[in-house]
Amino acid sequence: MFDNHGSRRNESILDRVRDDAVSLSHRVSSADRAKIEEYLSSVREVEKRAASMRAARDKAAARAKDNGKTIAMMKRPDDGLPEDIREHMRLMCDIVALGFQTDKSRVATLLLNRDLSGLFYPFLDVQSTHHSASHRDKSDEYERISRYYCSQYAYLASKLDAMPEGDGTVLDHSCLLFISSMWSGNAHDSSKVPVLLTGGLSGELETGRVLDYIDKGDENRKLCSLYLSLMDRMDVKLDHFGDAENQLADL
Template sequence: IQLFTGLEHQNGTAGKDGGGDHARANASFLTGVRPYKTAGADIKLGVSVDQVAAKAIGDQTRFSSLELSCDGVRKSGVCDSGYSCAYQFNLSWRSDTTPMTPESNPRLVFERLFGSGSKEERSKSFQMRQAQQRSILDFILDDATALEKSLGNNDRMKLDEYLTGVREIEQRIQKAERFGLPADPGQPAPDGIPESYEEHIRLMMDMMVLAFETDSTRVATFLLAHDGSNRSFKEIGVPDGHHSISHHQKKAENLDKLAKIDLYYSRQFAYFLERLNEKKDADGKSILHNSMIVWGGGLSDPDRHNHSNLPIVLAGHAGGGRFDNGRHVDLGTNTPVSNLYLSMLDNMGVKQETFGDATGRMKTI
């Protein structure tokens, strides 16, 4: 792994927008873009780095990308100081107006990836699902064509945006038909969302490992908890809400509790890396060796809502031992996280002139 200090997201800061640091932290984390402040339907952000990669290499796998969460799923409503909940509960954005809604139920993730039941049952359900989805899409497109004639310009623009999403679903159906029956995962589906938060996290991580192992996708995002979450951690002796104690006021008791929570999450991340290291890729190397994994968050000192010197870890070798791992990299100050993302895209063979608020590329990672 590599641990970075000196990375920042200036577009997460207040600027002229005032309150809403949690929404901005979450929204800017993978986009490097300042979210448009609104609680309405006119959300606007930018394409996230995972979706840039997915657009470039997603045609090589059954699923272009996978979006997971251990939190709630929200795309509307007011969540933080006048910002839409869409910003706070979605890491991945397909376009500047379209978040990629994550799935929080491990069973549904499993069934989406592999289907359910025996091989024969999975084959039958796969064919039925394809036919049903095509039938629904045909109905929607026919209905939209008839509706379009009676719409004004503004409503027609909204309909066009909606139909873009529908056509992308159609492309996914066509891709599924091209790849045929999903791979056999060699294990049963999870029962659903477990009561234990740790078990939930690890099940979702297992789903990512399975997705990579079967080459179902090569791009994934995982939101452990939305920025500003007030989850308690009684299982490690922290009954207080995470957000409440994050405004620590430098009190030793609060700082000790935050350290326990950080250690708890670090252990989950270590579990994920260990699982990836155990699994072999097609070239005989571990999946971890052939991967790039970013772990971090959009705030450093939550007591001050600080968006500089962010806690960012990069794991994996991107294949071929390209990274200079096992070190701490001090970048000084004012280095956009987008610079790291731009360099990661380079290592994936995805050539971008710029990304987010990048000012350049990392000299070495």
């Protein structure tokens, strides 16, 4: 699923490893065999969903070529993305979770939306687009949108927490960071931003806390200081990153 090279690049990853999976199943206990089957079934399910969206994307590319347009200039669903974003976002979270579970990658960036988005959310009973709703950031509509995105973050965290790994779960050995580029869309205020960290990073991060840096002074509450701290805990040693030379205190 994550190897994009070779003559079998468009073939199911499960078909590529079928013989190895069968051989392994014959050598492990019945309990481990059940775990392998459960895992392979979850991969197959994600593969099917991804294949469906890939087919829609290929059709969109053909339409764009015929009409002399670029896909980026086309609206959903003509651009190959589903009009209902819920399944698409859930699939993206599932792919990230599988990448972590298989140790194919320990670093992933997932942008579910952008600042100037014109997305609508009829399933949330929201009439405004995302961007216009953000300019009324104390409205019920914007709260419903924000809760929806937080629920996607919680879904990914729950997926990782349900995956056993070593002496804990994949989430225990990972760190998720959820962040907004604005504190207030109405005021265009980015002088402070909310940040969520989830996962213990193999014991490197203490969870279950709320840290407030509002009164610490600008030099002591830089986002880049947070990034320096996280990289240090992942054994990436840097003297500075961005505009920060010191790690974030008390993290």
